[in-house]
Amino acid sequence: MRERDVIKFLSEKLPIGDDCAVISLKKTNLLLTTDMLHRQTDLPDGMTPYTMGWRAVAVSLSDIAAMGGRPLGVVIALGAPEFERKFLEELLDGALACCDVCETKLLGGDTDRHSELTIVTTALGEAQKPVMRSGAHPEELVCVTGDLGRTAAALELLKAKEYEQANALLRFTPRLREGQALAPLASSMIDISDGLVRSLYQLGEASQVGFKIDATAVPFALEVEELARTQDELFEMGLFFGEDFELLFTLPQERLLDARRACEFTVIGRVVPKGEGITMQLGPERIVLPDRGYEH
Amino acid sequence: MRERDVIKFLSEKLPIGDDCAVISLKKTNLLLTTDMLHRQTDLPDGMTPYTMGWRAVAVSLSDIAAMGGRPLGVVIALGAPEFERKFLEELLDGALACCDVCETKLLGGDTDRHSELTIVTTALGEAQKPVMRSGAHPEELVCVTGDLGRTAAALELLKAKEYEQANALLRFTPRLREGQALAPLASSMIDISDGLVRSLYQLGEASQVGFKIDATAVPFALEVEELARTQDELFEMGLFFGEDFELLFTLPQERLLDARRACEFTVIGRVVPKGEGITMQLGPERIVLPDRGYEH
Known part of the structure; x- marks a missing residue:
C-alpha cells in the first residue's frame, strides 16, 4: 500500500484527520501528537546531532502550533544501534534549546536499541478552541x-x-x-x-x-x-x-x-x-x- | 554507552525517573508516556499482528496504570518497510481491542517508511494523585x-x-x-x-x-x-x-x-x-x- 492509501485506511478506522488528536477536558482541550524521524529519510548525513534534537522537538510542536495550541510539554524517545555520549549530549542540547525557545519543557526521555537511528517525539498541548482542518469556506x-x-x-x-x-x-x-x-x-x-x-x-x-x-x-x-x-x-x-x-x-x-x-x-x-x-x-x-x- | 548509563545520563538532564511524565493542571495531573517496540527485540517471529497491536497499546497503558492513572487516549505510529493491508488491519484490530478492554480510545495513527518494523505508542492519562516511585519507606x-x-x-x-x-x-x-x-x-x-x-x-x-x-x-x-x-x-x-x-x-x-x-x-x-x-x-x-x- 502507498502511504496515502495507508492514511486513508487508517482514517476509516480512527478519528484522524488533524495535526493532533484532540481530547476534551472540562475547561480546555488537550492536543496530543507523535512524530517519528529516522535516519534514511529525515536525518540526512551532515545534519548535526544538535539540529536533529532541535528538529525532532520542533516537528511535534509544529503540530501543536497548527491547531492554535499552547505546548504543555514534550517527551522524546531515541532508538539507535549505539549510543555515544557526545552524540547524545548534543542531540539533547538541541532538543532542550528548541523547548526553551518555545517556552515549554522536555519532560521525559527514553532510549532503545534500534538498527536505524530513530527519534520519536510526543508533544502535549492545550487549546480552548483548537483550529481544525475542516473549517474553510469558499470566498475566504x-x-x-x-x-x-x-x-x-x-x-x-x-x-x-x-x-x-x-x-x-x-x-x-x-x-x-x-x-x-x-x-x-x-x-x-x-x-x-x-x-x-x-x-x-x-x-x-x-x-x-x-x-x-x-x-x-x-x-x-x-x-x-x-x-x-x-x-x-x-x-x-x-x-x-x-x-x-x-x-x-x-x-x-x-x-x-x-x-x-x-x-x-x-x-x-x-x-x-x-x-x-x-x-x-x-x-x-x-x-x-x-x-x-x-x-x- | 550501556542503556543503564544512557538512562542515568538522561536523568541528569531531564526530570525523568517515573513511568510517565507528570504535568500538573489546575485540578488534576496529566500523565504522558511514549514507548517504542521494534522487530528485533520486542516483536519476535510468531507474534501475530493482532498481538503486536494489542501489546503496543498495553505497554503504554501499563505506564499509566503504574502511576494510578485513568487513560484519556492513545495514539499509535507505525514504521515499516512495507505496509500490507491485512497486516495493518489485524494490527489495528489488536490495538483497538486493547483500548476497548481498557475503556479508552485510539485517537490517532500515523505511518512512516522504516527499515525495521517499529511501533510507537503514546498514552495520555490523568491522576488526581499520581503514585510515584519515590514514596517507599522501611517497614512497608x-x-x-x-x-x-x-x-x-x-x-x-x-x-x-x-x-x-x-x-x-x-x-x-x-x-x-x-x-x-x-x-x-x-x-x-x-x-x-x-x-x-x-x-x-x-x-x-x-x-x-x-x-x-x-x-x-x-x-x-x-x-x-x-x-x-x-x-x-x-x-x-x-x-x-x-x-x-x-x-x-x-x-x-x-x-x-x-x-x-x-x-x-x-x-x-x-x-x-x-x-x-x-x-x-x-x-x-x-x-x-x-x-x-x-x-x-
Whole structure:
C-alpha cells in the first residue's frame, strides 16, 4: 500500500484527520501528537546531532502550533544501534534549546536499541478552541506564514557541503506564537509538513473546498530562489517538497485586518467551491496543481 | 554507552525517573508516556499482528496504570518497510481491542517508511494523585499483582511453535483497574517492565530504600513453573526477564486490609533501610539480588 492509501485506511478506522488528536477536558482541550524521524529519510548525513534534537522537538510542536495550541510539554524517545555520549549530549542540547525557545519543557526521555537511528517525539498541548482542518469556506482568503522551500534548500546545501548554512535552515522555529494569535481568527489551519500543495489537498478534503492560488503571491524562501535554476525547480522546492512547517490557514476576508495585527503572513489565494479543484494562476494560465508531495 | 548509563545520563538532564511524565493542571495531573517496540527485540517471529497491536497499546497503558492513572487516549505510529493491508488491519484490530478492554480510545495513527518494523505508542492519562516511585519507606510491605514470567514463558512457547498459547500470554491486560484502586493506598508503584529485580532497584533508587524479598512468596506464573527445568531457570524467567507488566508497589502495613478489598495481589517482602541492599531470603540463605534485568 502507498502511504496515502495507508492514511486513508487508517482514517476509516480512527478519528484522524488533524495535526493532533484532540481530547476534551472540562475547561480546555488537550492536543496530543507523535512524530517519528529516522535516519534514511529525515536525518540526512551532515545534519548535526544538535539540529536533529532541535528538529525532532520542533516537528511535534509544529503540530501543536497548527491547531492554535499552547505546548504543555514534550517527551522524546531515541532508538539507535549505539549510543555515544557526545552524540547524545548534543542531540539533547538541541532538543532542550528548541523547548526553551518555545517556552515549554522536555519532560521525559527514553532510549532503545534500534538498527536505524530513530527519534520519536510526543508533544502535549492545550487549546480552548483548537483550529481544525475542516473549517474553510469558499470566498475566504488562503494564507501562509513565513516563506517556503527552506528544507529543500537545506538539503541542496548539505549536498554542496555547506553544512553550517544548511543546519541553520533546518532549525526552524515552530510557529506557536502565530498559531495562538491566529486561533480566534482562522477558520482552518494545518502545518505544511508534506509540501504546500499536498497540504492544500488535505485542507480541501477536510473542509470540502477547492483553492485558487496566485503564483506571484507565493513567498519562496530567498535560498530557494537562489538555488533553483528553472521555474520547475522553484516550484518543486517551494510547492511540493515540504518539511517547511509554516502554517497554512484560511481567513474570512473581514478578519484580515485583525489577523495582520496578530502576526505576519502572506495571502496567497482564495478558497473556492470544491468543484473548481485546486489550481494556480500562473500568468495567463490557470494550471491544476497535481496532488502529490513529500511522502515520508 | 550501556542503556543503564544512557538512562542515568538522561536523568541528569531531564526530570525523568517515573513511568510517565507528570504535568500538573489546575485540578488534576496529566500523565504522558511514549514507548517504542521494534522487530528485533520486542516483536519476535510468531507474534501475530493482532498481538503486536494489542501489546503496543498495553505497554503504554501499563505506564499509566503504574502511576494510578485513568487513560484519556492513545495514539499509535507505525514504521515499516512495507505496509500490507491485512497486516495493518489485524494490527489495528489488536490495538483497538486493547483500548476497548481498557475503556479508552485510539485517537490517532500515523505511518512512516522504516527499515525495521517499529511501533510507537503514546498514552495520555490523568491522576488526581499520581503514585510515584519515590514514596517507599522501611517497614512497608512489598507487593505485586498477578504472577511473573509470562512473557519469558511466551517466548519459550514461540520457539516451540506453540503459537496460540504464546500469543494469548503476550496479550496481557494492563493493570489499570488495580492501579487506580491502589492509588490512594500505595506509597510507591512501578510496572515490572524490566524484570522484578530491576524494578526493585529502580524503586529502591527513587525511594532511597532497600528490599528483602521472600522467595517462597513470589508468585511465578504456572507456565513458568512448567517450563523451567531448574531453580535458576525459574528465577531467570520470573525474576529477571521482565516484560511482565504487573504492578510492583509498597504499602504501609496498616493499609493492608483496605488494599485487599481494593484488588488481588501478593505480599512478597518488606522495605528495609537502603544500607541493607536488595536481598532475597531463599531457605536459610539471604542472597543479594544482582542489579540486572532485561535491557531493551
